[in-house]
Amino acid sequence: MMRLENKIALITGGTSGIGEAVAEVFAREGAKVAITGRNESRGHAVTARILQSGGNAIFLRTDVRKAAECQRAVDETLRSFGRLDILFNNAGVFFPQTALECSEEEWDLQIDINLKGTFLMSKYALGPMIAQGGGVIINNSSGWGLVGGDKAVAYCASKGGVVLLTKAMAVDHGRQGIRVNCICPGDVDTPMLPEDARMRGLDWKTYLAGCENRPLGRIGTVDEIAKAVLFLASDDSSFMTGAALVVDGGGTAD
């Protein structure tokens, strides 16, 4: 039995990493998916793969920092698929910087994509969800939305903001049948991770060795995060809202 049969999902940052894995898992579970991103060729590659496996997917070039583009992404999803059941606010960027190193532009970029983008997409998705009697919003936060990390000021601020934005929206819209939760992944095998290693001037092996002194002794896979998102998107989590689901191999247990 497919767990998202006849559901319509909108996934931001769906052209790589966790967003791409979630798009594929959702499609496999019966959902029609609209993915957004800024890289057109990668976006079309993801939708082509889903279509080839018999799924249904569209790509919507979107910069989640811009209200008009978020509104258009929601409108296009409704026009193509008729409704919107699941919004996965996943688009995110990260620069490893202390407050001294982070420029104002880099601060704005991280806060605007990671946090304001979540607000804007939710703002436009909530209307149709409320009108149809319910929906599910899942925000991608981070373990670093719960505890601080080194050289990650804007990222930590943005992800901490996502955790509490999640709770506030859960309080506001629970009565309208909308569940809002976030996931807090630890280090996961995405393009963001080697990019972080590069920007910190660490070779990949040294970087991975640093991930070994955690309870499960390894980084996560994008599929493992996608399964957490599927749990939150499906009826299996029908009594969950306002929660932060930590998926980090035990990284924040201590």
Add this chain to the structure above:
Amino acid sequence: MQLSGKVALITGGASGIGRATALLFAREGAAIALADVNADAGRRVADEIAQSGGRAFFEPVDVTRAADCQRLVERAIRELSRIDILFNNAGIIRRATVLDLTEDDWDRVMAVNVKSIYLLSRVVIPHMQKAGGGIIINMASGWGLAGGAKAAVYCASKGAVVLLTKAMAIDHGPQKIRVNCICPGDTDTGMLREEARQIGEENTSFLAESAKRPLGRVGTPEEIAEAALYLASDASSFVTGTALVVDGGGLAGSV
């Protein structure tokens, strides 16, 4: 089926969340070792599973006694040959401030809610280590993360469960044993009605209270069982040391 070929040991399995979880896990293909102090109700659950084509046994157990825990685990290994999943679910509540709480009640709640996890885990973990891994799920509570009125010992016990969970996750992660806990909000179980009785309120006052929360209702045992299934299955293979809150938004904030 998500738990095909697995063996799950569930304490407090005769009623409420434990019962719902036993039925769900069995439906997902797991063989069940059920423990409870309530033998009549426990046997009925095991029978129900057997009648639906599943595999289960019931053992009358007081989880506060080391010898009982030992006997339960030995029977599970003897009859079902392994333990993949341990759900430490048994729990009781006493609604009182520290002024009104007797020392006996303090000891009893701490023994059932917390010490039982230690007693059972220490006999189960060696079997999991030998098998190359396993999953432990502990029953905490929303009141293991935030305080509640007239619930001093319950809050103390559930806060202890949350941190015991994290400590065990750190100790046994390298042996591929994942340890997580669930923090339910008010759920439609016998315990909720028992709470109402203890504080001298009608059941309906709990329902009125829950109406103030984001989803505006109490949860069902089946909804908590689904969260346990997520933690028990490979879908949560990168999840350990966490407290999974399933509370209809009760802790997110006030409406």
